[in-house]
Amino acid sequence: xxxxxxxxKATLKKLEARVHDLEVTARETGQNLDSTIHTLRAEVERLxxxxxxxxxxxxxxxxxxxxxxxxxxxxxxxxxxxxFTELHGDRNFAxxxxxxxxxxxxxxxxxxxxxxxxxxxxxxxxxxxxGMSNPEGYRKAMRLMxxxxxxxxxxxxxIDTPGAYPGIEAEERGQAWAIAESIxxxxxxxxxxxxxxxxxxxxxxxLAIGVGNRVLIQENAWYSVISPESCAAILxxxxxxxxxxxxxxxxTAPDLLELxxxxxxxxxxxxxxxxxxxxxxxxxxxxxxRHLDELSLLNEQELKAQRAARFRALGAFTES
Amino acid sequence: MALDRFFRRRRPQxxxxxxMPDLWTQCPACKESVYxxxxxxxxxxxxxxxxxxxxEAGRRVEVLLDxxxxxxxxxRVHPTDPLNFQDTEAYVDRLSRAQKKTGRPxxxxxxxxxxxxxxxxxxVMDFAFSGGSMGSVVGEEISRAAEHAAEIGTPFVLVAASGxxxxxxxxxxxxxxxxxxxxxxxxxxxxLPYVSILTDPTTxxxxxxxxxxxxxxxxxxxxxxxxxxxxxxxxxxRQSLPEGxxxxxxLLEHGMIDDVVDRRNHRNFLAGLLxxxxxxxxxxxxxxxxxxxxxxxxx
Numbered sequence: 030x031x032x033x034x035x036x037x038k039a040t041l042k043k044l045e046a047r048v049h050d051l052e053v054t055a056r057e058t059g060q061n062l063d064s065t066i067h068t069l070r071a072e073v074e075r076l077x078x079x080x081x082x083x084x085x086x087x088x089x090x091x092x093x094x095x096x097x098x099x100x101x102x103x104x105x106x107x108x109x110x111x112x113f114t115e116l117h118g119d120r121n122f123a124x125x126x127x128x129x130x131x132x133x134x135x136x137x138x139x140x141x142x143x144x145x146x147x148x149x150x151x152x153x154x155x156x157x158x159x160g161m162s163n164p165e166g167y168r169k170a171m172r173l174m175x176x177x178x179x180x181x182x183x184x185x186x187x188i189d190t191p192g193a194y195p196g197i198e199a200e201e202r203g204q205a206w207a208i209a210e211s212i213x214x215x216x217x218x219x220x221x222x223x224x225x226x227x228x229x230x231x232x233x234x235x236l237a238i239g240v241g242n243r244v245l246i247q248e249n250a251w252y253s254v255i256s257p258e259s260c261a262a263i264l265x266x267x268x269x270x271x272x273x274x275x276x277x278x279x280x281t282a283p284d285l286l287e288l289x290x291x292x293x294x295x296x297x298x299x300x301x302x303x304x305x306x307x308x309x310x311x312x313x314x315x316x317x318x319r320h321l322d323e324l325s326l327l328n329e330q331e332l333k334a335q336r337a338a339r340f341r342a343l344g345a346f347t348e349s
Numbered sequence: 350m351a352l353d354r355f356f357r358r359r360r361p362q363x364x365x366x367x368x369m370p371d372l373w374t375q376c377p378a379c380k381e382s383v384y385x386x387x388x389x390x391x392x393x394x395x396x397x398x399x400x401x402x403x404x405e406a407g408r409r410v411e412v413l414l415d416x417x418x419x420x421x422x423x424x425r426v427h428p429t430d431p432l433n434f435q436d437t438e439a440y441v442d443r444l445s446r447a448q449k450k451t452g453r454p455x456x457x458x459x460x461x462x463x464x465x466x467x468x469x470x471x472x473v474m475d476f477a478f479s480g481g482s483m484g485s486v487v488g489e490e491i492s493r494a495a496e497h498a499a500e501i502g503t504p505f506v507l508v509a510a511s512g513x514x515x516x517x518x519x520x521x522x523x524x525x526x527x528x529x530x531x532x533x534x535x536x537x538x539x540x541l542p543y544v545s546i547l548t549d550p551t552t553x554x555x556x557x558x559x560x561x562x563x564x565x566x567x568x569x570x571x572x573x574x575x576x577x578x579x580x581x582x583x584x585x586x587r588q589s590l591p592e593g594x595x596x597x598x599x600l601l602e603h604g605m606i607d608d609v610v611d612r613r614n615h616r617n618f619l620a621g622l623l624x625x626x627x628x629x630x631x632x633x634x635x636x637x638x639x640x641x642x643x644x645x646x647x648x
Binding site for chain 1: 427428431436492516526533559577581594595603605
């Protein structure tokens with residue numbers, strides 16, 4: 030994934046301009062924007078000193094996927110979706126704030142949106158459990174999939190979770206059951222489903238809304254059976270070995286494309302999606318829309334058969 | 350109790366009878382030494398405290414199916430190392446060690462047979478092979494077994510025993526959760542029952558996919574069953590876990606499983622249940638007296 034250096038220069042220029050704008054805003058309005066400015070400045074520095082952008086280690090990509098300024102699902106839907114109506118609750122126990130959804134128009138196309146939302150500041154991150162759902166999140170997702178089937182709305186899933194929440198209550202209320210049923214519900218969808226990993230694709234919690242006719246991933250997102258830290262804690266008995274685990278897990282977008290787990294890698298602006306939100310959103314919108322348009326030509330049976338065949342074929346083994 | 354300590358040292362592992370020429374086995378729960386012949390007669394359930402010892406896959410087949418009825422399906426699919434995975438040890442080395450230990454290509458054994466005369470297709474996960482972890486082979490064999498059941502028109506019975514998805518195949522392991530779910534749809538399409546038996550332990554990606562979308566979910570007494578492992582939860586919430594948390598009885602109480610069934614009753618439970626679900630005439634399978642929990646193994 031090499032990028033012409035002219036792109037890098039343009040990005041740097043843009044970034045520097047934004048830092049300047051923020052400083053002016055801060056001065057004029059008295060707002061405290063120090064942390065944002067600091068993050069951007071650090072980014073400018075990182076880009077300037079990077080020997081060759083594109084030669085990133087897998088661990089560096091994992092960190093980009095988790096960067097505090099990384100766009101969340103909301104950042105994208107604000108730019109790409111109109112007439113969005115958030116629908117709350119699983120009609121049984123609670124409304125999960127880490128997995129949200131509802132109908133809206135994706136660049137004009139009527140869809141049912143499901144998205145994992147990490148939150149944009151400390152308060153909302155805590156409220157949204159850093160994107161880690163309780164079972165109610167997946168049960169709400171299934172309810173919305175029922176609506177999607179009923180009204181013939183393609184399902185668009187934006188995946189961004191470290192994993193499903195590992196808590197006592199989550200276990201009591203059947204976290205595993207909710208994930209398994211959500212996977213099954215997606216297998217049974219009559220409508221097209223396009224899933225895009227936009228940050229972290231953490232294991233079963235991600236797959237629960239990841240059984241699409243198309244599975245896409247942003248350039249600096251990751252998708253794996255386990256987080257590098259947990260993998261390192263188990264196999265190396267030391268979570269500090271996470272960079273090694275990230276390498277071994279081959280969890281980056283190019284890896285997943287090679288393994289046939291995703292159909293397409295969605296490009297990000299040089300340096301990462303957080304450096305140019307509008308450009309990142311435009312790329313995401315364009316790719317998802319293209320796949321939606323392609324899938325709109327298939328009927329219910331064809332969609333189910335294609336999705337089933339896609340996942341049935343995944344795996345690596347030999348036969349004697 | 351010098352003798353007791355002697356045996357404890359010699360047999361630290363919990364896996365029942367994999368290589369035990371010895372006469373006694375110590376129950377990992379009550380620490381009593383049990384005569385192996387008694388243990389075998391009680392299907393590796395401790396006669397003293399009813400603790401269900403973990404079973405190697407081959408032995409599980411013997412416990413569940415009519416004697417001599419098993420015809421193996423699995424065995425031709427072999428694991429590879431798609432990621433060239435290396436941690437403190439190479440994945441290929443871990444694989445060959447597990448293969449040598451268990452005599453199987455991977456953590457799964459499938460086939461057809463009968464339970465009290467009722468034909469079934471069976472898939473048994475093998476915890477002795479790399480913690481029963483699910484990679485491409487386990488996913489493929491379970492998928493094939495489910496599809497085979499649909500093809501020949503038998504119920505499908507699955508015995509789960511797994512720490513979850515296999516890390517060494519990363520996202521490919523994760524995808525087996527969706528793949529097996531797809532394959533199980535073939536049973537739904539044919540109106541055939543699927544029963545899963547959750548045994549100690551069943552966690553992670555296995556619990557979060559095929560194991561819990563069965564029509565009927567049974568569990569063995571005391572089995573640890575959950576999504577996240579107890580240690581992960583403890584690290585997250587930083588408080589101790591309630592007594593009995595994630596045990597089969599706890600899940601029954603919370604409405605997540607259909608019943609906790611003593612291993613010595615599995616055959617009767619399955620034959621009765623599957624007979625009704627498949628609307629078989631009650632006298633179709635050869636009649637057998639329901640065994641009381643402490644009875645010897647059905648012949």
